[in-house]
Amino acid sequence: MDWEYALFASIILGALTWCYFKGKKPNPPSLPTEEPTETLGRLHIYVGSQTGHSQKLAEILAQEATKYNFSPHIIGLDLFQILDFKKNDFCVIFCSTQCDGNPPPNAAKFLKWVTKVAKASHDDLSRLSYCVFGLRKSSHSEIANVTAKTINDSLAKLGANQIIRLGDSVEDDVEEFNKWKNELWKVLPSIVKASRRSQIPSSEFLEVAHNVVLTPPNSKIVYEDSSQTMISSLEFPVLKIKELKRDPKNSALHVEMETSVPYETACNFGIFPENDEELVRELAALQDYDLELTFQFLPIQGKKHPFPTPLTVGEALIKYCDITSLVRKKTLKNLASFATNPDEKQELEFLASLKGKDEYRRVIEEPMLTIVELFKRFSSLKIPIGALVQVLDRIQPRMYTIASSSKLHPKSIQIAVEVLRQRTCEGKIRTGLCSGYFEKMHVTGLYKPIRGFFKSSAFIFPPQPVPIVMICNGCGVAPFRAFLQELKYLATQGEFYPESIMYFGCKNKAGQFVYKRDLEAFIIPSEHSPGEFEHRPEAWGEGPHVLKSLYVASSRDQAHKIYVQDLISSHHDSIWDLISNKGCYIYVCGSSRMGKAVGDLIKNIATEHLGEDSTEFFKKLCSEGRYAIELWG
Template sequence: MKTTDIIGLGIALIITFGYFAYNFFSSRTKHVEKEVVSSNNGVFEKIEEENLNAMVLFGSQTGTAEDFAYRFSTEAKSKYKFANSTEDLDDFDFTDMDKLDPSKLLVFFLATYGEGEPTDNAESFIELIESEDTIFSSGNGVEDRPLANVRYAIFGLGNHTYEHYNAMAKRVDSAMNALGAQRIGPIGLGDDAAGLLEEDYLQWKDEVFPEIAKVYNLKEVREEYKPLYDVIEKPDISSESPTVFLGESSRQQLKGIVSKAPPSPANPFNSTPVVSRELFKNDTRNCLHLELDISGSNMKYQTGDYVSICPMNPSQAVDELLDILGLKDKRNMVVIVKPFNPLDKLPILSPTTYDAVFRYYFEICGIISRQLIFLIAPFAPTDEAKNELTKLGSDKDYFKANVADMHLNLAQVLRRVSSGIPYTKLPFSLLLENLGHLKPRYYSISSSSLSCPDKVHVTAVVDRKEWVDQNHIFYGLTTNYLLAHCLHQNGELTPHPNNLQYTLEGPRQKLTGKIPMFIKRSTFHLAPPEVPIIMVGPGTGIAPFRGFVMERAHLASQGVKVAKTILFYGCRRSDTDFLYKEEWDTYKNLMKDSFELYTAFSREQDQKLYVQHRLLQQSALVNELISAGAWFYICGDAERMAKDVTNALATILTTVEEDGAKRIKSLRDENRFLEDTW
């Protein structure tokens, strides 16, 4: 073969190889790009691709709004055959929303976080629709009303004790209306502070469903319950199989892969408590102090942030529910859960076990919803039980008196109603569709990020409430879980004071001595050191203020001049529940005259003395500091304490020229009046 032929053949081979290589890598690049795009589809694109009638979208911080969204979605499918999908607001690009036609519906479930702020996953959406320079294409031909073809419904989750009550729902409603969109039905405003969130939701959905049915010509389908999920028992698979979820929060965790994603509910950091102790303990209550190690987590916090604890349900609650459902002997049975409609998302990780479902994945200790009671009624084991469940589920006042007021959970209601006869005919799918997911609980961090950068401190009273006449006790889920960790770490052989047991070793015994947690940002932050501050926090409301004072004391020890730092603290008695009593003199020695502590011990005199009384006694000082630019903080009980303190401050700030309430409004607007209440 000639040299020129060899060269030509070589060039041809290179070109051929290059061609196939280009196509191979090009196709892979396109595939990756397609995956990236599909993970952030436009809302119009999603609805068209899956031929949906509606999308139910949630902006959720703790998971409550998400649970309500799924419940609404489930009922829309089963009751009206209204095809829809439930989605996270953060997963979609809404810039094509103006392409929607009136045959499609958007349903929003929006929680308000902090001082009227959007949840993390709703930030982009609210920024888009409130933008002055709209980017919608106005394809409908109406330039000033680009969303004139869009129809929507909206339910908000808020807390009336905050000034910006349900701000997100109201803001989205206002912005959508300004863009020409048409709301169907009333705006729902759920109030978590009044304990009526469930009833607010039920009232709203009972009003909005008929409106949706009228607009879209839907007929209510009255038929027997049809499950959304196929639950397949697999006795041939061992619960110890490495493919079975036993409480792991993600597929990565199941496979033992260390995720590089920031810690979150789906990817918590398993922290070791380096210190845990009881600050006080008596016959009715006790208070815990824990210090959680976050070194190696890549987590950082600001003083005033929250630590989010991911709890588990106690063994007693799991046993009681499995027993009343007739599943106790099947607790370790492996089950595979599959949606009958492939477009429906699974509510749990699968395969798993009955025990894991109730121990790690669902809320089973909280008050059962009235709607779920009504749905369970047809599957009651006796006619008497069916009639009682129907009454509880349909009569709001009867439900309140016999369930809500006593904080009865699912197992407790079922057992009382049936006298212990198990509900063996109850479809497991019905529970998967309607139970809320087990959510993290937030606690104000009680340490300073400057002095304790690798540890977060938690201060929490262990919750317990007893109804002696009903032989019933309600236990706080997470605080009792933390107490179990405290006892375990200190090697105490005595049983849990509330006789609760927890599988602290966790799934596959990989969590022994560790607490799943992550950091949640807060707007309740410390003012710069040159700004005076006034803090009011009785009981465990002192938690963030301990961090504030600790930080200013640390700065003072570094030679930084700190402004006046005033703390009003209240508890019952100075010798029993005075939190961190031994620390305040240390901070005083470091801060000198910059720090002042005013205490109110409510039960040490004939007439009860509270923090608002101490505040009024120091009216001149408070007025002087507010006039000098001080920030005012309140942390603790929302219903009584926060209102009383706010009223006391209004009295202090009232002058001949100006009303005190208006001055507080000005302080709020300037972000100088901050509340962290519950």
């Protein structure tokens, strides 16, 4: 009977097993799942535009942004909100410039904030990464892209991080916009992805090899923009330096250099100054650097190098690293991790933070603290040379408008250099890097070749004989000295321009009358009594004479201050006659305050005669190159 029970049990167990598997549905085969696309969030695109060209480019960029998984949001700069802007991690800014050098009306509010308000309140934009694209009317005007450049530079000064180079094109140059746009899409998505996934430490640098053989740099390496310009610049031997102004508080130098390269009269000349060797030795002593040590950056694919290597530590600090400017918050933030003293590290981090803006102003900004003085104050701050040269900013070129005619002086270029001096809250005097560079050559008599490059300026000499009106103050007279030399040369060739007039402003004639003797030699002799503020030499120079009248406004030579714009105002009718009936060219060079006052005055004169049509008339003057300005400060 046992076998019957066993058989019965087997039947029951088999039945139960069959029922179990019949009721259980098998799982479907697993299909490969597609990795979800990473959303990169909202990309704010700000637009400053008057004619709509910048708006069109912004719309093209926004359309492409969706392909890269961004959610684009276009905002007119007139709708700009400070708090919203400061929350951005990434943004793109398109902004055009009017032909008179002013921003479009809808960008005025933003420009005021980024250049003045944010600076005054010490806003910290170190979390923001940005890029700027500027549109200009004409390729002939250097000032035409001034709004975009001002925005770009001002954001950098506030600690923001520039993603790619400043874009710059004329309104109809789609090719340049496409190049810039493609550069942006190559880097922006990866930057945003990296920032979304993890914090990139600020101490992430290129690796450095020491004690390397000094060989030519790798030709395939890509460098930062300023270094690339430096590499492609040429060497110009200095021939002569002489004093132009004898005021120790506000001196100026005339510098003459040899050139084998042709240049345009009154074009711009960019100069790469060098740091003072004594200052470099002081920095090296504080950090225990060997200035003769050679080093080389090890390449990382897709990462730009600060400058060409291999080279010595001394050469890197002298030629490439800015050690004389105010230490920026971004630099402090990068340096903090190298402080071995916990208290000093904490203080550096606080100075670099938004909360520490008042302390930053007191400790860094007001005394104009440089990197050398920072090392003295924070003695535990020890940073490897390979990291320091990457933390420091690059030396930027200083631009000067050439003061000589290429026709009269084809083998030399001449510039006027204002020696910049600032007094700190502690009473120390800070001298500008480039002007101090030339001043030391002048004092020691030890001239060394400088590295420089030519660049077109806003001042294009009139293509046909027409009246020329030159308005300037201080060293702004430089390009007009070049123009007068050009007129003199043309006169010797039998080509005469009908009329040239200069309005020059300075503090006092005794010490601030730049190129006084040179200008006097150009004045056309006259037996008539000079008009009010018209300058005449004690003796007439040798011809040919090409300057009909020279009017000088000296603000400190009398109780009532008189400026260049006052002279223009007093010659209201004759100026308008030159503009409207004689097709004159007007050039303005000097301080931005003077330039703005003169520009407003010319516009007012046009308005009095043309009414509402004056706006279009003035735009036409600018577009034709008949009203050109180069200003600074």
